[in-house]
Amino acid sequence: MGAGAGKRVTAADVARSLGLSRATVGFVLNGTTGQRISEATRDRVLAEAARLGYRPHTAAQALRRGSSRLVLLVIPDWPVDFSVSKCVEEASHTLEEAGYSLVTQTHHPVGTARPLWELLDPEVVVGFAPFTPQEVAAMRGCGITKIIPGPEPSPSPPDPLGLDDGPRLQVEHLHTRGHQRLGFAATTDARVSGLVASRLGAAREAAASLGLPPLVVRPVDGAPDAAGQAVQDWLHANVTGVVAYNDDSAARVIGAALRGGLGVPADLAVIGHDDNPYTALFVPSISSIRIDYAGLGRHLAALALQAATDRPLLDGGVDAATAVVARESTGA
Amino acid sequence: MGAGAGKRVTAADVARSLGLSRATVGFVLNGTTGQRISEATRDRVLAEAARLGYRPHTAAQALRRGSSRLVLLVIPDWPVDFSVSKCVEEASHTLEEAGYSLVTQTHHPVGTARPLWELLDPEVVVGFAPFTPQEVAAMRGCGITKIIPGPEPSPSPPDPLGLDDGPRLQVEHLHTRGHQRLGFAATTDARVSGLVASRLGAAREAAASLGLPPLVVRPVDGAPDAAGQAVQDWLHANVTGVVAYNDDSAARVIGAALRGGLGVPADLAVIGHDDNPYTALFVPSISSIRIDYAGLGRHLAALALQAATDRPLLDGGVDAATAVVARESTGA
DNA sequence: CCTCGCCACTAGCACGTGCAAGCGGTCGTG
DNA sequence: CACGACCGCTTGCACGTGCTAGTGGCGAGG
Numbered sequence A, B: 001m002g003a004g005a006g007k008r009v010t011a012a013d014v015a016r017s018l019g020l021s022r023a024t025v026g027f028v029l030n031g032t033t034g035q036r037i038s039e040a041t042r043d044r045v046l047a048e049a050a051r052l053g054y055r056p057h058t059a060a061q062a063l064r065r066g067s068s069r070l071v072l073l074v075i076p077d078w079p080v081d082f083s084v085s086k087c088v089e090e091a092s093h094t095l096e097e098a099g100y101s102l103v104t105q106t107h108h109p110v111g112t113a114r115p116l117w118e119l120l121d122p123e124v125v126v127g128f129a130p131f132t133p134q135e136v137a138a139m140r141g142c143g144i145t146k147i148i149p150g151p152e153p154s155p156s157p158p159d160p161l162g163l164d165d166g167p168r169l170q171v172e173h174l175h176t177r178g179h180q181r182l183g184f185a186a187t188t189d190a191r192v193s194g195l196v197a198s199r200l201g202a203a204r205e206a207a208a209s210l211g212l213p214p215l216v217v218r219p220v221d222g223a224p225d226a227a228g229q230a231v232q233d234w235l236h237a238n239v240t241g242v243v244a245y246n247d248d249s250a251a252r253v254i255g256a257a258l259r260g261g262l263g264v265p266a267d268l269a270v271i272g273h274d275d276n277p278y279t280a281l282f283v284p285s286i287s288s289i290r291i292d293y294a295g296l297g298r299h300l301a302a303l304a305l306q307a308a309t310d311r312p313l314l315d316g317g318v319d320a321a322t323a324v325v326a327r328e329s330t331g332a
Numbered sequence C: 001c002c003t004c005g006c007c008a009c010t011a012g013c014a015c016g017t018g019c020a021a022g023c024g025g026t027c028g029t030g
Numbered sequence D: 001c002a003c004g005a006c007c008g009c010t011t012g013c014a015c016g017t018g019c020t021a022g023t024g025g026c027g028a029g030g
Helices: A011-018 A022-030 A038-051 A059-067 A081-097 A131-141 A165-176 A190-209 A226-236 A247-259 A293-309 B009-019 B020-029 B039-052 B056-066 B081-097 B133-141 B165-176 B189-211 B226-237 B247-259 B277-281 B293-309
Strands: A070-076 A100-106 A125-129 A145-147 A183-184 A216-220 A243-244 A269-271 A288-290 A323-325 B068-076 B101-107 B124-127 B146-148 B180-185 B214-220 B243-244 B269-271 B288-289 B324-327
Touching: A011 A022, A011 A038, A022 A038, A059 B056, A070 A081, A070 A293, A081 A100, A081 A293, A100 B101, A125 A293, A165 A190, A165 A243, A165 A269, A165 A288, A165 A323, A165 B189, A183 A190, A183 A226, A183 A247, A216 A226, A226 A247, A243 A247, A247 A269, A247 B277, A269 B277, A323 B146, B009 B020, B009 B039, B009 B269, B020 B039, B068 B081, B068 B189, B081 B101, B081 B293, B165 B189, B165 B243, B165 B269, B165 B288, B165 B324, B180 B189, B180 B226, B180 B247, B214 B226, B226 B247, B243 B247, B247 B269, B247 B277
Parallel strands: A070 A100, A070 A125, A125 A145, A183 A216, A183 A243, A243 A269, B068 B101, B068 B124, B124 B146, B180 B214, B180 B243, B243 B269
Antiparallel strands: A288 A323, B288 B324
16 A cells, blocks of 8 residues: 555556556656547556555656746845735745746845755746846856846836835825825835835825825834934924835834824824734734735736746736725724 | 857766766766866866856756755744744755755645645755644655654654743743733644644743742634733733733733733733844833744754754754843833 | 786766657558 | 558657766786
C-alpha cells in the first residue's frame, strides 16, 4: 500500500506497475494533445498514479521543459504585513489554476541575502513597485526577461495596480464630513518615498478637483515630537482634517493630538490608509481605507500569466475595489 | 562579450570554449575532492565561467543530486510582519553560508493554495509552531522527512525555539510592579491555539514559581464585548495586572478598560507580547516583550542545517535574547 | 628498455521528465 | 486479397548536472 518509506515514486514506477511504457503514462498525466490513448488505459494510469501517490519531480519537469512555472513576487520590506497575505493568497489561487505557482520573497535592502530569482529561475518576477535598474540588470543576467512592473514607462500606465484611489477617497471622506482645510501626514522613510509621493500626488489632485485649498503637508515619523509639531502647525493653519499616508502615520497624529489635549475627531479628524487591523483597536478607532487585496492579487496574477504565456490579458483591468472604512477618528 | 540574449550558458559551453571536457569544469566548479586538477586549469575554468556569466541550472542540480538545498520556512498568518522579516533575513544569511537557501511561505488556513513544499521539495521544513498531524502527513507524502519542530515530543525539547521566555518575563515584570493577582488574555483563534497554549503554560509556570495565585484566564478576541466581559471578570477577581497573549490582545483589553472608564495602568496594568511597532503608538503606549528575531533566525537556520546535514548542531543553543519593553500600560 | 605508479584529465552514466518519431495491429475500401 | 488509414502504444532522445571509472602520458626505478 503505502510507499516503503524510501524512494520516491516516479512515472516509471507507475508504468512498470501497469506493464505499460513510461511514455504512455506521461501522455496521460500531461494530457498531451495529439496522442490517442484509450479511455480504459487512461483510467488505469490515473488510478495507479493516485494509488502509488505519484508526484511529478518538479526539478525534472523544470529541466526538461525549460521553464519552472514559477512566479516570484517581491514584497517590499515596509510593513505591509497581513493585508498582503490576502493578496498573495488570491494570486496563488489564480496562478495555480493556470499551472503556475507563486513564491514570495520579502525584499531586504541591497547587499543582504541572495535574491531568490537567482536560484528558482522564475518565469516572471512581480513587484509592487518598479525595480531599480541594478535589480533589473541582475535579473536579466539570470535570464529573467519577464518583469512586472516593466522598466519601460511607455506601455505601462503610471498606476498599473490601481492604487491611487485610496487618497482620493480619503480626501472625499473628510470633505463629506465638512472639512475644508486638510493636512497630509507624510512619513520620511526612504524605503517608501515613492509610495508616499504617489499617494500625496493623488490626494492633492483630489483636493484640487473638489476646489479645496492646497494640502498642508507635514512629516510625521518616529522622531521625537515630529507628530506634535505637525499637529501644532495644522492648528495654526486652521486645518481640521488630516489625510495620513498610512495607518501608522494616522496613529502618530492621533497620539500627538490626544497628548496635546485635543479631541479626536472634535478638534482634528484623521483618516489612515490600508485598514491595518490595529486601527479598530485604537481609542478612538481609526478611519481608514480598505484595499481589496484579493482583487489586487487576482490582477497581479493575471498580469504575470499574461507575461508568462504571452497571451492577452484575461481580466479587463483592476477590479480591486477600494473603500472607506469610517470609524471614530472621523466622527463615525 | 555579454550573452547573445538567448540561450543560457551551461557548463558544457564553458568546457567547449576552453577545449576541456565538461567533467573537468564540473570538478573545478564544485571543488570536488579526490580529483587532481592543475592550478592553471582551475584558474582558466573559473575565469571563463565568470566571463561567460555561467550560472548552474538549479533544476538540473536538484535532479542530479536528489536534493534541492532548499529550506522552507512556514510563517503563520498572524500578524508578525516586519519582526519576522529580520528573522528571515538572518536565517537566509546563515543558510547561505552553508550552500542552502531559504524560501518562505505564509501559511494560509487549510484548504487554500497548494503548499509550496509540494513543488519545491525542500530538504527541511521549518515552522514557528508545531505542524498539525495532517500537515505532517502531507509532507511525509511528498517525501519530506525533516520537519522542525518535529512531531515527536521525545527527542526535541518542549521549547526548541526558546520562545517560552517571553511569558515568564511578562509575569515577572508585573510582579515587580507590585501586582499579585494576574489575569491572562487569550485569543480563541484556532490558528494559533498551539502557541496560545504554549505561552499560557509558560506564564502559569512562572506565576507558580513566584508563589502567585493561579492566573485568571479569559478569552479576548474580536467578538463584541469579549474584552469588556473579560475586564469585568478580572475586576471581580481583584486582578490588577493582565498578561496578554500578544499585543493584539493587549490592545483589546486596554481599549475595553478605557471605554469602561478604567485607568490604565492605574486600575489595570497590561503587558503584551511581540513588541509590535504599533504598541508604541497607542495611548497609553503598551508594554511588551521584544524578541531577538535576528538571533532566532540564526537559531532556526542552525536547526535546519543540523537536520539537513545530519551533523551536530553548530550553535550552542538559543542566543535569542528576549526582553521586556516597559511602556505606559504597566506604569513606565 | 620495460614496468609501475602517478598525474591530469576524459568518457559516460544516471537523475526523472516531455515529447517526436516510429511501429504493429485492425479496419475500411477498392 | 492488397493497400492505405488510423488507432494505441513504445522506443528513444534531450534537458544540464554530479561523479565513478577509466585512459593516455610521463617520469622514476629496476
